[in-house]
Amino acid sequence: MKPSKIILFILLTGAALSFLYPFYWMILASLTPESQIGELRVAPKELTFSNYALMFSKIPIWRSLLNSTIVASASTLGVLIFGSMTGYALAKLRFKGRDLLFFVIIFTMTLPFQISLIPNYILMVKFGWVDTMAALIVPALNNAFAILMFRQTFKSIPDDLIDAARVDGCGEMRIIYQILWPNIIPTIITVAIITFMSSWNDVLWPLIVIRNEHLMTMPQLVTLFAVGGRAEAQLGVKLASAVLLALPIIIAYSIFQKYFIQSMASTGLKS
Amino acid sequence: MEYVGLDNFFRLFQDRLFWKAILNTLLFLLVHIPLQIVVALALAYFLTQKIFIRGFFRASFFLPVVISGVVVTILWQQLYGLESGLINRILISLGLGRVEWLTNWRVAMTSIAIMATWKNVGLYVILFLVGLQTVPTSYYEAADVEGATAWQKFRYITLPAINPTIFMVVILSTIGGFSLFIEPYIMTGGGPLNSTLSAMLYIYKQAFEYYHMGYSATLGLFFALLIMVVVVVQKYTIEKEDI
Structure with a gap:
């Protein structure tokens, strides 16, 4: 050398x-x-293991792990289902106002989220969704990034495939999920990883809409535990809760490391 | 609901703490962005060389990117500890003095910017890696024939070629930096002396600690407009700059 x-x-x-x-x-x-x-x-x-034992006795960490898993899985599933529906309509169907609609979706992407944070919260209050899982899941069921990703991918698929499926009597739903999905696996993986991770790691929105300790997501609970007095300035206990929060992502990352890097890099390149 | 006209905007212009929070956020960006570009570019450049276990290096730089900011902040709060913090212990064992990372108001925001760079740099390493690989090797070969130095090659071949990537990194970390929230929220609560109070943290506090919803929404709107102006200005200055 x-x-x-x-x-x-x-x-x-x-x-x-x-x-x-x-x-x-x-x-x-x-x-x-x-x-x-x-x-x-x-x-x-x-x-x-005394740090862990102490943490378990103070905060419902397993409950928050379950909550985070439910919220992240539900929003990922929603984004895959609804995002590909929207993306498909924008890429392959012809209807009045389609381009305008697409422009509006792109425009919302360029707006900083700070503009809509408080209005979104007020909306949740009006719906009576504060302190419910709905506030965490429903607004996350579709997003502009996923729509854009699906639209670009569907555009690259030849119309012949879709026409052939229509001739065979497929409805639009079957075309999307049975004919097209198997052809766009990389896009599905990318959207799934990005959505799941940003949902799992998000803490600002849960801090705003959830106050009930038993509905809190894991990063929220760990944050409030570290900031509030309940860790009693004990470093080991705080770190134990941080380890538990990081562990699922560390495990997923060490297995699917390649996909994580590709997905995150592609979002950077797309935006 | 009561209609208050432009009252909230007048209040905003007289709100010295809000302007301080904006200045704090800009200070954060001023440290964070250049540091991020230099470190990411250097690491990416190292990774373009053919080297043993390159994939492992790439994966380890990327690890903090996927981990929650909450974890990173709790961890770094300890690393920055005054007496028993890992960084100060290393500094002392090297014979250097300890640094008041989080307790000195002149230093605290820089400490947070260093941490944020550590957390995000892996993503930008990957982006620069993609950018660097688009530079045709024939350019470097031609420069070698002409007898160019390593610096000249970097300055006149690499840098112009990756200008679009630099632009992207600046925009992405600007947008990310403007949403700085959870790091000061956990680490310092905005202190000492409001030196780490970021604009986003102030907006949050106005809404959920003082319950000024309307005013907080006004701050959010104004701040979002400011972000858009900054990004547009960056876009034009970087695109004009023919390096």
């Missing part, structure tokens, strides 16, 4: 360590007795 390659390798290893080591440290610290966290570097002197 050339010397320049070795220097490069050392630099990259240093960078990788600075991204990985803090997470490694966090997991270890959550398993270390509070008094020893201050000295922790590579391996703890003794391991304990």
Whole structure:
């Protein structure tokens, strides 16, 4: 190996360590007795689950895990179903006002979300949806990004395929889900990963519409636990709740790492 | 509902805390964006070389991107700890003094910007990687024949070629930076001395701590317009800049 390659390798290893080591440290610290966290570097002197036990006794973390799973799964499913319906209509059907509608959808994408945050909350109040799962799920059932992704992908599929399906007596629904879906798997994966992740990691919207502890999503509960006094300034307990919040995504990421990177990069490139 | 006309807008212009929050957010962007571009570009450039376990490096840079900002903030709150924080312990063991990362009002926003860069840089590494791969290798070969230095090659071949990527990174991190909320919410609550109070955090507080819904909506509208103006200005300056 050339010397320049070795220097490069050392630099990259240093960078990788600075991204990985803090997470490694966090997991270890959550398993270390509070008094020893201050000295922790590579391996703890003794391991304990007391931080986790204390956290379980203070907050309904399993309930919030269930809530987050329900909310993220439901909105992902909704975005896949309704997003592909909308995208299909905009790409393949001819109707009056289609281009205007498409323009409006693109326009909403360019608006910063700050503009609609409070009005959306007031809407939830008027619907009586504050402190219900509906406030978390229903507004997330479709979004402009998914519509755009599906529209672009459907555009690249030849009309012949759809016409042939129509001749065979397929309705529009069957065309979308049975004929077209198998041809657009990469788009489905991308939209699913992006939607699921942004739902799983979102914390501002839940903070606004949910007050009941048993309906809170996991990032919300962990946030309020860390900010409020209930962690009693105990670092290990806070870190334990953070580890539990990160774990599902870390596991999913280590298995589907390639898809995560591709999906996120493609959203950057699209916008 | 009572119609108040433009009262909320007059109030906004006299609200010194709101303007401070906007300045704080701009300060955050001023540190965050250049840092992000330099670090992402450097790491992406390293990754274009043929090197052992390149995929692993790429995946590890990307890990913080997929992890919740809540986790990252709780983690960094500890890393930034004054006495037992990992970063200060490393600094002290290197013989350097400790830094008041979160307790000094001059430093706190920069600390948050460094953390945000750490969290997001992996995404921009990937975007730059895609950009760098579009530069034809024949350009570099031609430059080698002419005897160009590494810096000249970077300045006159790479940089112009990835200008669209730089533009995208600036826009994406501007939009992301303007929504800075959960990091100061968890880490500092906006303090010390309101130095990390971001505009988004202030809008949230107006609505859900002081229950000024109408005023908060006005702030949101005004802030959104400001974001759009900044993005449009960026668009024209970067596109004009023929580097």
